[in-house]
Amino acid sequence: xxxxxxxxxLFDYANIIFLVLLSLVTLYPLLYILLASISDPTYVAQARGxxxxxxxxxxxxx
Amino acid sequence: MYHIKRxxxxxxxxxxxxxxxxKQKRSFGDRVINFKKDVVQDFKRNKxxxxxxSPVILYYIIFQYGPMYGLQIAFKDYSPVLGFHGSPWVGFxxxxxxxxxxxxxxxxxxxxLLSLYSLIFAFPAGIILALLLNEVKGRIFKQTVQTxxxxxxxxxxxxxxxxxxxxxxxxxxxxxxxxxxxxIEPIAFMRESEWFRTLYIGSDIWQNIGWSSIIxxxxxxxxxxxxxxxxxxxxxxxxxxxxxxxxxxxMPTVIIxxxxxxxxxxxxxxxxxxxxxxxxxxxxxxxxxxxxxxKGILESDFSYSAAVGLFKxxxxxxxLVIENGIARKLxxxxxx
Numbered sequence: 001x002x003x004x005x006x007x008x009x010l011f012d013y014a015n016i017i018f019l020v021l022l023s024l025v026t027l028y029p030l031l032y033i034l035l036a037s038i039s040d041p042t043y044v045a046q047a048r049g050x051x052x053x054x055x056x057x058x059x060x061x062x
Numbered sequence: 063m064y065h066i067k068r069x070x071x072x073x074x075x076x077x078x079x080x081x082x083x084x085k086q087k088r089s090f091g092d093r094v095i096n097f098k099k100d101v102v103q104d105f106k107r108n109k110x111x112x113x114x115x116s117p118v119i120l121y122y123i124i125f126q127y128g129p130m131y132g133l134q135i136a137f138k139d140y141s142p143v144l145g146f147h148g149s150p151w152v153g154f155x156x157x158x159x160x161x162x163x164x165x166x167x168x169x170x171x172x173x174x175l176l177s178l179y180s181l182i183f184a185f186p187a188g189i190i191l192a193l194l195l196n197e198v199k200g201r202i203f204k205q206t207v208q209t210x211x212x213x214x215x216x217x218x219x220x221x222x223x224x225x226x227x228x229x230x231x232x233x234x235x236x237x238x239x240x241x242x243x244x245x246i247e248p249i250a251f252m253r254e255s256e257w258f259r260t261l262y263i264g265s266d267i268w269q270n271i272g273w274s275s276i277i278x279x280x281x282x283x284x285x286x287x288x289x290x291x292x293x294x295x296x297x298x299x300x301x302x303x304x305x306x307x308x309x310x311x312x313m314p315t316v317i318i319x320x321x322x323x324x325x326x327x328x329x330x331x332x333x334x335x336x337x338x339x340x341x342x343x344x345x346x347x348x349x350x351x352x353x354x355x356x357k358g359i360l361e362s363d364f365s366y367s368a369a370v371g372l373f374k375x376x377x378x379x380x381x382l383v384i385e386n387g388i389a390r391k392l393x394x395x396x397x398x
Contacts, residue, residue: 008300015194016203022191023210026268029225030213036228 037061136369149365156369165353173349173374176330179263185323187267188274189316193304195275196282208279211272223337226265227252252338255345262338262347266331277319278312285311317389324385328378350374 004012032051036044040056105112131146136156138149160166191211198204214222229235230251237248251257285307293303332351339347350370358367 005299011300012197012199015197019194019198019203019207022271023207026211026214026272029229029268030217032228033221033225 133368133372135365136372138365140365140368142364152365156366157373159366160370160373165348168345169348169350169353172346173328173330173351176259176262176349177327179259180266180330181323181327183263184267184270185274185320187271189278189312191271192275192278192282192312193308195279196308197300197304208272208276212276213272214269215273217269219331219334220337222265222269223334226261226338230261253340253342255343255347258339258343258346262331262334266334277315281312281315282308321382321385321389325378325382327381328374 035051035054038057038059038061039051039054040058041061043055044051134146135149137151137153138146139152139155140146140149144150195204195207198207231237232248232250236251240246241248249257251261289307289311290303293307298306329351330349332349332355335347335349335352336355339352351374354367354371354374357363357370
């Protein structure tokens with residue numbers, strides 16, 4: 001196996017970081033909708049910033 | 063010796079071909095009869111295949127060609143009471159009205175700009191993602207990224223636009239982030255006409271990048287690995303390999319997809335715009351499709367909206383023919 005040049009290694013890292021970021025950006029809105037659907041609606045309407053866990057779990061919406 | 067023999071063979075072959083072509087120059091009547099015979103014979107031979115084809119043909123007749131009968135209302139002053147036949151002809155009256163109307167320039171500009179932007183930004187996005195994924199060595203990582211990025215494709219458009227509204231609201235995540243990072247005033251993205259195109263194209267890329275990269279990845283997997291080995295032997299780095307092997311390898315796929323995309327050039331995502339827009343951003347958001355919907359369905363101006371729709375279809379068809387012609391001239395890749 002040929003040894004990778006510095007440029008190649010840099011590209012590999014940058015590539016992986018980019019793809020991870022892309023995956024997060026894709027995944028979060030979907031996760032957000034899922035969490036919002038099982039959270040208390042008044043809380044979701046007021047919430048600022050990132051929603052990471054369901055708040056006041058309820059399946060009323062369903 | 064061999065040479066000469068080959069030459070003689072070739073001459074013989076040419077003569078035969080010439081004789082055959084003369085024989086085939088039959089009269090037109092002969093050819094029609096022959097054609098009929100051929101069709102009947104072919105039908106007898108492949109009964110089952112024709113039977114299997116029939117639902118497709120029926121679909122096209124009933125749902126694609128049948129409704130074209132109603133297109134005549136574009137040239138009539140249609141009223142549902144009088145029906146298709148009873149309504150009086152008005153010629154190109156509706157077309158004239160549309161071309162002279164205030165909306166004509168705006169609609170055309172919005173439609174073309176949205177299509178052009180999605181051609182420039184959204185179409186290459188899938189190719190770039192496929193190229194990047196192709197460079198990843200870890201199988202599991204690659205498949206995870208692929209699965210995650212094509213997930214939004216299966217989410218309903220209504221939900222996607224709902225997410226968009228939530229995230230771009232004045233107190234939404236994107237505004238919070240912008241305010242925190244750049245210290246600017248919150249922007250009401252969905253109510254500013256200059257942001258509409260960015261949001262439309264951006265969310266389109268977000269939703270479809272993974273899905274469109276699949277087909278390019280599939281095209282890449284058919285490239286002969288020995289080409290890469292040969293390139294490595296010649297001292298090509300990974301970037302060079304990408305430019306000289308991967309990209310030419312997927313070019314036929316790219317061109318076919320491009321032709322198909324241009325066939326839909328005048329049909330930008332009307333449903334999505336209907337979900338996203340409001341009267342304050344008609345300036346940039348209103349396209350031919352949504353205008354037809356508002357005029358035809360909401361205001362019941364059937365003839366006028368049929369004329370506008372027909373105008374759109376004619377342009378789309380012309381574009382497709384031109385583009386296919388160009389692709390034909392440039393290379394072997396073409397639709398027909």
